[in-house]
Amino acid sequence: MRRLAPVLREDGVELDLISLIRTILAACKDISFRVGQADLAGVLGSTLDENIQGETQKKLDILSNQLLKDMLLESGFVRAIASEEEDFVVEGIHGGRFLVAFDPLDGSSNIDVNSLTGTIFSIMPVPADKPTDEPITEQDFLQPGRNQVAAGYVMYGPSTILALTTGKGVKFYTLDKTHGSFLLTQEAVTIEEETQEFAINSSNQHKWEIPMQRYIRDILDGKQGIRGKNFNMRWVACMVGDVHRILCRGGIFTYPAHTDEVDKPFKLRLLYEANPMGLLIEQAGGLISTGSQNILDIQPTELHQRVPVILGSKQEVLTCLDYHNY
Numbered sequence: 555m556r557r558l559a560p561v562l563r564e565d566g567v568e569l570d571l572i573s574l575i576r577t578i579l580a581a582c583k584d585i586s587f588r589v590g591q592a593d594l595a596g597v598l599g600s601t602l603d604e605n606i607q608g609e610t611q612k613k614l615d616i617l618s619n620q621l622l623k624d625m626l627l628e629s630g631f632v633r634a635i636a637s638e639e640e641d642f643v644v645e646g647i648h649g650g651r652f653l654v655a656f657d658p659l660d661g662s663s664n665i666d667v668n669s670l671t672g673t674i675f676s677i678m679p680v681p682a683d684k685p686t687d688e689p690i691t692e693q694d695f696l697q698p699g700r701n702q703v704a705a706g707y708v709m710y711g712p713s714t715i716l717a718l719t720t721g722k723g724v725k726f727y728t729l730d731k732t733h734g735s736f737l738l739t740q741e742a743v744t745i746e747e748e749t750q751e752f753a754i755n756s757s758n759q760h761k762w763e764i765p766m767q768r769y770i771r772d773i774l775d776g777k778q779g780i781r782g783k784n785f786n787m788r789w790v791a792c793m794v795g796d797v798h799r800i801l802c803r804g805g806i807f808t809y810p811a812h813t814d815e816v817d818k819p820f821k822l823r824l825l826y827e828a829n830p831m832g833l834l835i836e837q838a839g840g841l842i843s844t845g846s847q848n849i850l851d852i853q854p855t856e857l858h859q860r861v862p863v864i865l866g867s868k869q870e871v872l873t874c875l876d877y878h879n880y
């Protein structure tokens with residue numbers, strides 16, 4: 555089986571970017587090891603702190619963030635990072651050509667129950683007109699998802715799997731824990747266009763807007779209803795896990811607006827959750843939308859901006875969007 559670096563070189567990925575991706579993966583291997591050790595490494599449980607979004611930070615959120623941050627900032631390739639667990643942008647070195655945004659530990663509520671978690675990352679260029687001697691600001695990170703030069707996730711499950719795109723399709727690599735290398739296990743990952751599987755946290759049904767209420771109601775009506783087919787439901791409580799399943803066997807995943815939460819109607823973050831997942835989904839032939847616009851076309855306005863997300867099998871996402879266009 556082939557190792558990551560030669561595959562990336564063959565795809566024409568420049569050397570600095572390959573080195574940067576390998577740095578991210580070095581941190582992820584460390585996170586994977588600690589997730590696997592769980593109680594033995596003392597990484598379960600919460601801290602007394604909250605992040606800027608008002609969420610209690612788990613020990614593993616903090617640890618994963620620190621590992622990624624230290625390794626990236628020391629790498630020499632990174633001008634600045636943004637993270638779910640950092641209030642503001644953190645500067646790297648002046649010569650670095652890339653900006654990295656990441657969710658160090660996705661699916662935090664799964665940590666203590668030995669269930670799926672992951673790391674999501676998005677790599678963007680430093681804006682071309684940015685002088686090398688000026689500090690990076692939040693503004694420099696506010697680039698549409700289409701600017702990403704690479705994006706991916708590492709899923710910490712029964713095996714540790716990397717899904718990666720550098721704009722030439724999506725590939726899966728599996729961490730060979732005996733040698734510590736990510737080996738290519740699937741090329742040209744492609745999402746089925748049609749599906750009979752959906753993912754939504756239906757405990758929030760009373761909070762959804764009317765189009766989503768109608769869409770899910772028609773799905774639940776099954777074969778006898780307007781959709782004329784039965785659906786299956788899955789919810790991992792970890793976007794990495796849900797997206798991975800969709801890349802493997804199709805499906806639709808949505809985290810819609812919550813009408814009762816006026817200050818914070820959306821859950822998922824644009825820069826380090828929706829955008830990197832959006833690029834993966836699109837590169838695998840799927841679709842990603844807010845309900846009114848392709849997520850990759852959004853001009854971000856804030857570092858920790860949140861958006862509604864509908865993603866997955868193309869035909870099913872289009873059907874869901876039809877309900878929103880009435």
Ligand SMILES: O=P(O)(O)OC[C@H]1O[C@](O)(COP(=O)(O)O)[C@@H](O)[C@@H]1O
Pocket residue numbers: 638657659660661662663755791792793794809821
């Ligand atoms: O609490 P819920 O509704 O199950 O939310 C699950 C969603 O929240 C998230 O866990 C948010 O990610 P974090 O764990 O990084 O905060 C997504 O991965 C997932 O899709």
Ligand SMILES: [Mg+2]
Pocket residue numbers: 657659660661793827
């Ligand atoms: Mg997350």
Ligand SMILES: [Mg+2]
Pocket residue numbers: 615638657658659660661662
């Ligand atoms: Mg997180």
